Amino acid sequence: MKKFLFLIIPTILLFNSCESKVEKVIPAFYYWKSDSYFSDKEKEITDEQNIQKMYVKFFEVDYSDALGNFPIAKTNFSANNYCNDNKFEYEIIPTVYLKNIVFKKSTKAELVQLADDVNFLINKYTKERLDSLEIKEFQMDCDWTESTKDNYFYFLKELKKVSSKSLSCTLRLYPYKYPDKMGVPPVDKATLMCYNLINPLENSAKNSILDLDELKSYLSGKQNYPLHLDVALPLYSWSQLYQNNQFQKIIYTGKEFQKSMKKIKPLWYEVTKDTAIDYETYLKVGDKIKYEEIDANTINKAISILKNELRMDKEITVSLFHLDENQLSNYSNEEISSFYSSFTK
Known part of the structure; x- marks a missing residue:
């Protein structure tokens, strides 16, 4: 058994030395x-x-x-x-x-x-x-x-x-x-x-x-x-906007819009106040947002x-x-x- 270990240890060391390291x-x-x-x-x-x-x-x-x-x-x-x-x-x-x-x-x-x-x-x-x-x-x-x-x-x-x-x-x-x-x-x-x-x-x-x-x-x-x-x-980070449970678009924004929302489960929010994100995106009460960061x-x-x-x-x-x-x-x-x-x- 000792002889077997003697033979295998150098093999293990050689294998480890071949592992890549940045x-x-x-x-x-x-x-x-x-x-x-x-x-x-x-x-x-x-x-x-x-x-x-x-x-x-x-x-x-x-x-x-x-x-x-x-x-x-x-x-x-x-x-x-x-x-x-x-x-x-x-x-x-x-x-x-x-x-x-x-x-x-x-x-x-x-x-x-x-x-x-x-x-x-x-x-x-x-x-x-x-x-x-x-x-x-x-x-x-x-x-x-x-x-x-x-x-x-x-x-x-x-x-x-x-x-x-x-x-x-x-x-x-x-x-x-x-x-x-x-x-x-x-x-x-x-x-x-x-x-x-x-x-x-x-x-x-x-x-x-x-x-x-x-x-x-x-x-x-x-x-x-x-x-x-x-x-x-x-x-x-990004947000997925859902209206009437249908996906609408991806929104690239920070957390500031969450002031007009309530968290309903992990990652998910519901809009509680009508909010304009930009000239093209308007959040309405009841909309759902999945926020990922x-x-x-x-x-x-x-x-x-x-x-x-x-x-x-x-x-x-x-x-x-x-x-x-x-x-x-x-x-x-x-x-x-x-x-x-x-x-x-």
Whole structure:
């Protein structure tokens, strides 16, 4: 028995030494707003957190039978946000959100044209608004499905070819767990999006932004995914508005509207006073609101799960979604800093 233990202990030590441990984190944010300038507070956050990368949504791509594939929701992000005394403060990664319908409807020839158009628009935007900043990487963001993966992957190959850039994409947890079914995208690396785990309309009792049990269920097993994986975590809240028990819309707002509501169960509120949220949203007495937010404790628990269950390289980028003064007011500077540093501890 002693001889057996003598033989097995070195094997255990060797196995443990092969476990991945993150040694360096590159701090990053997603910038998903249309504003041209950071607020003073947002600029302060990027400085204090020593942000090194900013994934900026340049535009989205949608489809209609009349127009085919077309760009929408362009941002006004400008050089003033990243340039200080003519010095670049962090790397800009142009990010494009492509709706899944684009890959349901497009032919191969249309996908070749789409790759050319996306490359052209990114370069045009960079020249006009970012002082011809040198761009090293493009990131594509798409919730592809099993039926659209071939078209999406074909587009990625064409974009890589025409752009000659490093190419990354976002990766949801379902395709991460089931690569045999969902395929592995032909990119240089992927960002694992650790949020929006549950369809907001399917489970009224769970937080659809980030549910820890759901996160762990997708990560269990420490599989060897064949791409370098970076990580994205959610720092935002939203509300789902229901009128006559029918879902109406998502509202991005803070807790201030709860003054005109009463809590009826976990996550759920009922409107007790008619309230105008903005020019487009009017809450009426009896409307129901499901308010979902992510506190620092939940983020820290999610990081612990990722460290235990996800194989990561020694150097990774950790991105927080997203840079917004109102959303980030729920977290202290120390808490935000810890969301980056905890991966190396």
